[in-house]
Amino acid sequence: MAEKYKEQAVIIRQEEISYGIYSMWLKTDRIAGLSKPGQFISVYCHEGSRLLPRPISICEIDREDQSVRIVYRVVGKGTEELSQLRTGRSVDIVGPLGNGFPLKEKKAFIIGGGIGIPPMLQLAKELNCEKQLILGYRDSLFLKEEFKKSGSLYVATEDGSYGTEGNVLDVIRENGLDAEIIYACGPMPMLRAVKEFAAKKRIECWISLEERMACGVGACLGCVCKSKEKDRHTNVNNKRICKEGPVFRAEEVEF
Amino acid sequence: MNTKVNLAGLTLKNPVMTASGTFGSGIEFAEFVDLNKLGAVVTKGVANVPWEGNPTPRIAETYGGMLNAVGLQNPGIDVFVERDIPFLTKYDTRIIVNVCGRTTEDYCEVVRRLASQPVDLLEINISCPNVEEGGIAFGQNPKSVEAITKEVKKYARQPVIMKLSPNVTDITEMAKAAEAGGADALSLINTITGMKIDIHRRAFALANKTGGLSGPAIHPVAVRMVYQAAQAVRIPIIGMGGIMTAEDAVEMILAGATAVAVGTANFRNPAVTMEISEGIREYMEQYHVEDINELIGAVK
Ligand SMILES: Cc1cc2nc3c(=O)[nH]c(=O)nc-3n(C[C@H](O)[C@H](O)[C@H](O)COP(=O)(O)OP(=O)(O)OC[C@H]3O[C@@H](n4cnc5c(N)ncnc54)[C@H](O)[C@@H]3O)c2cc1C
Ligand SMILES: Cc1cc2nc3c(=O)[nH]c(=O)nc-3n(C[C@H](O)[C@H](O)[C@H](O)COP(=O)(O)O)c2cc1C
Ligand code: FES
Numbered sequence: 016m017a018e019k020y021k022e023q024a025v026i027i028r029q030e031e032i033s034y035g036i037y038s039m040w041l042k043t044d045r046i047a048g049l050s051k052p053g054q055f056i057s058v059y060c061h062e063g064s065r066l067l068p069r070p071i072s073i074c075e076i077d078r079e080d081q082s083v084r085i086v087y088r089v090v091g092k093g094t095e096e097l098s099q100l101r102t103g104r105s106v107d108i109v110g111p112l113g114n115g116f117p118l119k120e121k122k123a124f125i126i127g128g129g130i131g132i133p134p135m136l137q138l139a140k141e142l143n144c145e146k147q148l149i150l151g152y153r154d155s156l157f158l159k160e161e162f163k164k165s166g167s168l169y170v171a172t173e174d175g176s177y178g179t180e181g182n183v184l185d186v187i188r189e190n191g192l193d194a195e196i197i198y199a200c201g202p203m204p205m206l207r208a209v210k211e212f213a214a215k216k217r218i219e220c221w222i223s224l225e226e227r228m229a230c231g232v233g234a235c236l237g238c239v240c241k242s243k244e245k246d247r248h249t250n251v252n253n254k255r256i257c258k259e260g261p262v263f264r265a266e267e268v269e270f
Numbered sequence: 271m272n273t274k275v276n277l278a279g280l281t282l283k284n285p286v287m288t289a290s291g292t293f294g295s296g297i298e299f300a301e302f303v304d305l306n307k308l309g310a311v312v313t314k315g316v317a318n319v320p321w322e323g324n325p326t327p328r329i330a331e332t333y334g335g336m337l338n339a340v341g342l343q344n345p346g347i348d349v350f351v352e353r354d355i356p357f358l359t360k361y362d363t364r365i366i367v368n369v370c371g372r373t374t375e376d377y378c379e380v381v382r383r384l385a386s387q388p389v390d391l392l393e394i395n396i397s398c399p400n401v402e403e404g405g406i407a408f409g410q411n412p413k414s415v416e417a418i419t420k421e422v423k424k425y426a427r428q429p430v431i432m433k434l435s436p437n438v439t440d441i442t443e444m445a446k447a448a449e450a451g452g453a454d455a456l457s458l459i460n461t462i463t464g465m466k467i468d469i470h471r472r473a474f475a476l477a478n479k480t481g482g483l484s485g486p487a488i489h490p491v492a493v494r495m496v497y498q499a500a501q502a503v504r505i506p507i508i509g510m511g512g513i514m515t516a517e518d519a520v521e522m523i524l525a526g527a528t529a530v531a532v533g534t535a536n537f538r539n540p541a542v543t544m545e546i547s548e549g550i551r552e553y554m555e556q557y558h559v560e561d562i563n564e565l566i567g568a569v570k
Contacts, residue, residue, distance in 0.1 A: 019301055021540055059538065064334045066485050066538045109540060227329040229336060229537045232301075234294035236314070236343045237329040250320045250345030258298070 019112060019232070020045050023105045027082060029098075033157035036130075037098045038074075038086045046110045047081045052118075052138035053200075053223060053262045056083065056110030057231040060093050068231050069093045070257070072134035072200075072223075073111065074158075083110075086133035086158065112231055113261045116221055120144045121195040124218075125166070126183050126209060127151070128201025132158055134223060138198060139165035147192055151183040151205065184208055194218060203270065210265040220265040226256045233258030241269040271554055272561040273547075275309070275528050277506050278429035278454035280390055282309035282364055282529060285562060286519065286547040289510045289533030290315055290368035290393060290433070291340065295354035296361075302540035307547060309529060310364035313354060315395050317370050318379040320346035330466045330475035335487030335512075336534060337464050339478035342370050342398055347383045355387055364390040366431070370398060374408075374418055378425050385427040392428050394418070397435030397460035398482070409435040409460075412447035419451025429454035431508065434499075436462050436488075441495045442502035449503045457508040457531065458499060459492045485534040486512040493525050500526025500567050514538065516549020526567040 024041040032038045046056065050073050057068030075084035089098050100106065116138050123144055127135040128151040139148055139162055146166030150159065153173050162168055169186045170178030179186045183205060186192075193216075199209045200223035213220035226238040239253040243266065246254045254260060254268065273284040287310035293299055296311045305311060323343025330337045344350070350367075358365045367389050371377035381392060396409035396418060408418050419432055432448040434441065436459035445456055461482025466475035492511025500507055509527025512534070513519050519530045535542045550562070559565060 021302060063486075065331065066334070066336055066534060067329070067331045068537065107539075227327045229329045229338065229534075230292070230298070230540075231537075232298045232540065234298040234314075235292060235329075235338070235537070236323060236340050237338060239323070239326060239328075239343070248345070249343065250349045251322045251343065253322060253343060 017111075018049055019110055021107065021109045022046055024108045025105045026100055026102050028102060029100065031098070032086070033155045035089045036086065036157050037089065038084060039097070040082050040084050041106065041108065042080075042082050043108070044081065046108065047076055047083045048078050050076045050083055050111040051115035052076075052141050053116035053134055054111040054113045055134075055261065056085070056108045057112060058085070058097065059107040060096055062092075062096055065093055065096075067229055068109065069097070070112070070228050070231060074133035074136050075140070076137050088130045109231060113257055114259065116198050116223075116262050118142055119196055121219070122193075123147065124149055124187070124192070124194040124197045124199075126197060126199040126201065128183060128205040129153060131199075131201030131205070131223070134200050135198065136161060147194060149183045149186050151186075151201065152177070182208070184212055187212075197221065199223070206270065213265055221262055222265050223261045224256050224263060224268065224270060225261065228257055231257050243267055243269065271551065272563070273551060273554070275562060275566070277508070277529055278391065278431070280364060280429065284309045284547045284550070285523065285527075285529040286543055286550070287364075287366065287508070287529055287531045288312050288536065288543060289531035290395065292533040292536050295357060297354070297357055299536065299540055303544055305361040305363050307544050308363045309547070310366050310390070311358060311361075312366040312393060312531060313358075313368055314344060315342050315368045315370035315398070316344045316347055316350045316380060317342065317372075318347055318376045318383075320344065320349070325477040327475065327477055330481065332464070332466055332483065332487065335483050335485035336537070337466055337476060337481030337483055338461070339476045339481035341478065344370070347380050351383065351387060355389065359388050366391040366393050368393045368395055368433070370395045374421050377418065377422055381422050381425045385425065389428055391431055391455075392422075392426055393431040393433050393457055394422055395433045395460070397433050397437075409444065410438055412443045415444050415447040416451040419448050419453050423452040431455040431457050433457040433460055435460050436491060436495055436511075442498050445499040445503045449505050453505060455506045455508060456499060456503065457510065459488070459495050459511045462488055462491065484512065486514050488512045489518060493521055496522055496527050497525040513546070514542070516546045516553055519546050519550055520553050520565065523562070523565045524567070524569040528566055
């Protein structure tokens with residue numbers, strides 16, 4: 016059983032890094048030391064009427080300082096509340112949760128789309144191989160400079176305001192890129208396209224999925240996705256995204 | 271101070287248990303909760319064969335509550351007996367297995383399979399609002415409540431708790447019917463059928479359209495129903511519905527519950543069950559209550 020903890024984490028720093036997108040560093044006791052790229056934490060709201068934890072990916076880990084960074088978009092009441100919290104305030108979190116990405120030494124595409132970009136940062140830092148970082152944005156950019164330090168960076172924007180006009184696959188085609196392994200997180204249409212691309216080119220492909228969660232630890236069966244094979248735990252063709260995921264082999268799951 | 275309660279002839283070390291479906295079989299929560307400190311662990315509903323459950327999204331948050339339409343996904347009794355029961359027997363707590371089915375025969379098959387197992391009590395879910403057949407269909411008519419209770423009792427080697435639905439006009443009719451059928455105890459309430467619409471997408475929040483409402487939003491309804499049922503029957507009642515704190519649990523006990531089950535609160539705080547059981551002790555100290563049994567149904 017992977018170790019996980021419930022902690023009161025203290026906000027070390029919070030800033031708005033792009034319109035409606037916030038970056039927050041949290042001081043933990045043990046969670047940072049246990050975290051791996053692609054895992055997530057459950058963030059609990061202070062407001063009592065909001066019962067369920069917000070699953071947020073770990074964007075960066077500072078194991079020495081025992082701190083983790085999350086980068087999130089304000090989309091509703093919970094993330095709005097989180098964005099208002101100042102340095103020194105604490106938040107209840109549980110983590111690290113989920114499986115995380117496998118670290119393989121193969122020429123890689125690291126693909127992030129929109130708010131799927133943050134979890135790819137720690138992965139980009141930890142992977143020890145030739146790394147091609149492909150980021151897709153709607154319009155305004157974030158975390159770009161930080162990714163640049165970890166490999167060759169390619170950017171697509173939907174409105175063409177920066178880099179290639181179009182999506183992450185357009186970048187790959189335009190630059191004639193190739194890889195032996197793909198890691199991807201982003202909106203469903205992007206993940207579907209990446210899965211199809213990987214299948215056609217026969218490239219090993221790992222994707223990170225999202226679903227509404229209640230427990231976040233594998234107990235409630237709220238967050239499942241359809242799997243090709245019968246899952247060992249559930250004994251049906253469903254896998255728990257919070258437990259067996261959020262990272263899956265693309266061909267293993269249907270979405 | 272005595273926190274022990276007697277449920278259908280069995281002693282629980284304290285009245286706090288988990289609510290079915292919110293705690294798995296305890297495996298995932300064992301990192302946060304010392305299961306030895308719980309009065310009982312109630313497992314997720316299990317059927318005779320594996321169930322896939324409903325499509326996603328299965329979960330939606332609402333103000334002070336949540337909707338779920340998991341649809342009783344479960345691995346089936348074979349896997350459950352091999353994996354979950356051996357896990358739970360390692361702990362010093364009572365094991366209550368929640369049973370679901372589509373037909374009376376399904377329920378009876380599971381109950382028969384459990385007869386030889388080291389399980390303390392059976393909780394028969396005749397109140398799930400999220401599956402079309404089975405579940406709630408049995409729980410909304412006093413005649414069928416009595417009939418299925420009788421049928422299950424024929425095969426059961428452990429005491430039987432019937433879990434009732436709040437989606438009825440008169441809870442006392444269902445409570446009396448279960449008692450007449452031979453039930454040893456009652457659990458209430460299961461979730462209340464609800465619906466949420468996402469106004470931005472103009473679509474239902476849940477793939478199943480409707481789901482079961484749980485959490486603090488339903489607590490006053492649960493207290494009222496536990497009180498009414500306690501007035502109507504002599505068998506013990508396990509009270510549940512929106513218990514978030516020790517105060518909520520004490521309220522339920524005062525209304526007539528012998529034990530309480532904590533569900534949705536586990537999602538808000540994975541260690542909450544232990545905190546509630548500690549908080550009940552503090553309440554007893556504060557008011558110099560020697561024996562928790564003095565509190566059961568104390569408010570009439
Ligand atoms: C594994 C995982 C990792 C994630 N990582 C990030 C991240 O790094 N950065 C980021 O900005 N967002 C991330 N998300 C999405 C994030 O969880 C939601 O944006 C957030 O929960 C919205 O909360 P809210 O209260 O602001 O929105 P509301 O719409 O008010 O939330 C209502 C309920 O729906 C749930 N919910 C709403 N949107 C989502 C969603 N997309 N996925 C799952 N649950 C949702 C909330 O948790 C809450 O229970 C991740 C989701 C998952 C499943
Ligand atoms: C996600 C979820 C799954 C549930 N699954 C079951 C189940 O399998 N069997 C059952 O009898 N009740 C099930 N319930 C109902 C709970 O056991 C409980 O009766 C109800 O949620 C009210 O308590 P609460 O407000 O403390 O959650 C489930 C509830 C939730 C929230
Ligand atoms: S959120 Fe409960 S099983 Fe994943």
